[in-house]
Amino acid sequence: xxxEPNFTTPTAGGGCPxxxxxxxxxxxxxxxxxxxxxxxxxxxVALWIFCFKLKAWxxxxxxxxxxxxxxxxALVSLPLRIDALLRSHWVFGDGMCRINxxxxxxxxxxxxxxxxxxxxxxxxxxVHPHHRFNRMTKRQAVFVSLFVWLLVITPRVPMLAYNHxxxxxxxxxxxxxTSYKEASRAIIILVAMHRILTVLEFIFPMAMLLFCSIRISxxxxxxxxxxxxxxxxxxxxxVAIVAVFMVCFLPTTVTTIGVWIIRSYRPWDCTSFYRFTxxxxxxxxxxxxxxxxxxxxxxxSSSMFRTALVGALPRALRCGQEAEDNATSxxxxxxxxxxxxxxxxTDRGSEAK
Numbered sequence: 455x456x457x458e459p460n461f462t463t464p465t466a467g468g469g470c471p472x473x474x475x476x477x478x479x480x481x482x483x484x485x486x487x488x489x490x491x492x493x494x495x496x497x498x499v500a501l502w503i504f505c506f507k508l509k510a511w512x513x514x515x516x517x518x519x520x521x522x523x524x525x526x527x528a529l530v531s532l533p534l535r536i537d538a539l540l541r542s543h544w545v546f547g548d549g550m551c552r553i554n555x556x557x558x559x560x561x562x563x564x565x566x567x568x569x570x571x572x573x574x575x576x577x578x579x580x581v582h583p584h585h586r587f588n589r590m591t592k593r594q595a596v597f598v599s600l601f602v603w604l605l606v607i608t609p610r611v612p613m614l615a616y617n618h619x620x621x622x623x624x625x626x627x628x629x630x631x632t633s634y635k636e637a638s639r640a641i642i643i644l645v646a647m648h649r650i651l652t653v654l655e656f657i658f659p660m661a662m663l664l665f666c667s668i669r670i671s672x673x674x675x676x677x678x679x680x681x682x683x684x685x686x687x688x689x690x691x692x693v694a695i696v697a698v699f700m701v702c703f704l705p706t707t708v709t710t711i712g713v714w715i716i717r718s719y720r721p722w723d724c725t726s727f728y729r730f731t732x733x734x735x736x737x738x739x740x741x742x743x744x745x746x747x748x749x750x751x752x753x754x755s756s757s758m759f760r761t762a763l764v765g766a767l768p769r770a771l772r773c774g775q776e777a778e779d780n781a782t783s784x785x786x787x788x789x790x791x792x793x794x795x796x797x798x799x800t801d802r803g804s805e806a807k
Contacts, residue, residue: 483539485739486532492746493529497522499763500749507762513595514575515759518752520599521568525745528561532742544628548619551628556613559648562741563606563655566703569751570659571602573695577666581673609651612644649710656707663699667692694751702744709734 504519531554538544544551578587590598618641620627670692712730716723752759 486536489742496749497525503762513590516595524564527557531557543626552614560610567602573666580670652710698747705737
């Protein structure tokens with residue numbers, strides 16, 4: 455582990471010292487390892503269900519499948535980041551550094567956008583069932599997904615155009631975050647744009663998620679004509695999405711705003727700038743936790759996915775033995791009906807004689 459510089463005062467050039475590996479070098483590796491293990495396990499199962507067990511697709515399934523793709527993009531990028539944190543330096547070169555950072559931040563944007571699309575789709579299904587939005591075809595859902603990907607990737611493309619390697623030899627690091635005078639003006643502007651996007655990508659989708667959740671809840675409570683299970687299912691989807699959103703993305707937004715405030719109003723406070731930057735980097739570990747938690751959204755928001763998942767489980771593991779009970783009940787009903795029909799035929803035969 456390299457020693458940390460003095461963060462109490464600005465450097466001679468007027469900026470703060472470069473950001474090195476400190477707090478995130480101790481906290482991030484175990485967090486990211488857990489993210490990778492849980493994320494791969496849950497998303498491999500989800501991918502298997504989508505590709506081999508899901509018999510029919512609808513727009514909601516297409517949106518969720520794209521969410522799986524976004525999660526895998528993040529999971530692919532994490533092993534290199536874990537290795538760099540454990541070694542205390544980056545050994546994979548400039549090109550892989552650019553791609554790694556691009557995948558990390560693109561996944562965050564794609565996950566937020568796709569979760570918002572799923573919530574909006576659920577909102578129209580429940581609150582406006584006759585809206586033409588609900589007549590979306592699978593082809594149109596594919597175009598919506600492609601538009602979302604284009605929308606979230608475009609602002610991140612400039613990351614691929616610049617070198618983000620800092621230091622040399624055994625001190626080489628792959629960092630997107632930077633100090634005031636540490637990099638060129640273009641990089642500093644790029645980092646500022648990233649911080650603005652980080653905040654906006656949280657505030658607007660969060661407002662949409664809360665709006666959809668409140669409207670669905672009030673709509674179902676006012677009508678009171680729907681089945682109770684329908685109300686519970688609709689609310690479970692909203693609560694699951696909002697909970698995952700808050701846990702995974704709120705800390706990064708808060709720490710990013712903290713860095714922003716210090717950068718704007720306390721440029722001499724290098725200690726606070728460094729600590730908030732470190733916390734902002736550490737909070738990225740929670741961003742990637744969404745890759746492990748997103749399968750919960752698949753289960754709650756798609757009845758077809760739940761049916762395919764339950765059907766793929768061994769009979770002994772099926773929750774509540776519902777499938778077995780239904781099969782037994784159906785078999786028993788069928789047997790009883792057959793016996794009654796047989797008895798009726800026998801009685802008719804006797805009457806004919």
